Amino acid sequence: MKLDVITLDGGKGEAVELSDEIFGLEPRADILHRVVRWQRARAQAGTHKVKTRSETSYSSKKIYRQKGTGNARHGDRNAPIFRKGGIYKGPVPRSHAHDLPKKIRKLGLKYALSAKAAEGKIVVIDAAELPEAKTRALAGKLKDLGWKRALVIDGAEVQENFARAAANIEGIDVLPSMGANVMDILKRDTLVLTKAGVEALEARLK
Structure with missing residues (x-):
């Protein structure tokens, strides 16, 4: 699967090839449901008493x-x-977390990425970088691109200026590749991957 690469300013770059083993699968709702339940259970406070x-x-x-x-x-x-x-x-304080095999968690992430690809809601950008941590400047770029509810996944690390600018924009989340998870991918309308993010995800999931 090939996708055109764009820049934050709306320019175009070279196309990038996405692996069909990760972005071209037929999504399974039951696997996605199991992974989301596992995530929500781990996040539950369990402080009832x-x-x-x-x-x-x-x-x-x-x-x-x-x-x-x-x-x-x-x-x-x-x-x-x-x-x-x-x-x-x-009720007493307790953990609501339960076990889920790593194979299922990995498969769930692949299905979530494939679901976004099938809907045509994956965008690949050259890099998520800003010269200054200015929220107004980034908000203007995102408005021009039409991103209202988006998850941006970068490589191993997120540039500090970009992360700080995006933190004040409602509906925009920014994560490094290791933070990519099923629930955050599914709950946002647009999935934005940097070129470094694509490489890191493919290395992680192959």
Whole structure:
């Protein structure tokens, strides 16, 4: 698959060849779903917590005598049966992460890239570089190119000026090649790859 390379100023460069093993597959929704669920589970905080009967602030004194009252026998007011008592088997802090084979994660990334390629929403640029970290200048270039919700994937490192300028633009994300992931690729309308980003992704996924 060949794509024309453009510059941030709208100029044209030489075409680049994209590997069909990575950008030309038939996407599978089930694999993409598994990888996105794995990502979301890892990101979940898991800080939910309730108080058990040993942590509530009522007195531990027996509320009334055991026999002779005609009522059910009870100990203290911390029991789960009472209002504001402790919660029985409630949520506790834990990790929601689960395992997913590396082969599936790698395949999911290939399918995400192939899905964008099939939709014609991959753009290859010569380089993501700016002489100065000026948000206004970058925003003007992106507007001219028609990018409103875009993910920019660079090579091993992202140029600091470009990253700082893009950080203040809503709908624009910038990642190095090792940060490329299924969820970020799918949630943006346009996937922008630098030439260095294409080389790094192909080296990573082959």
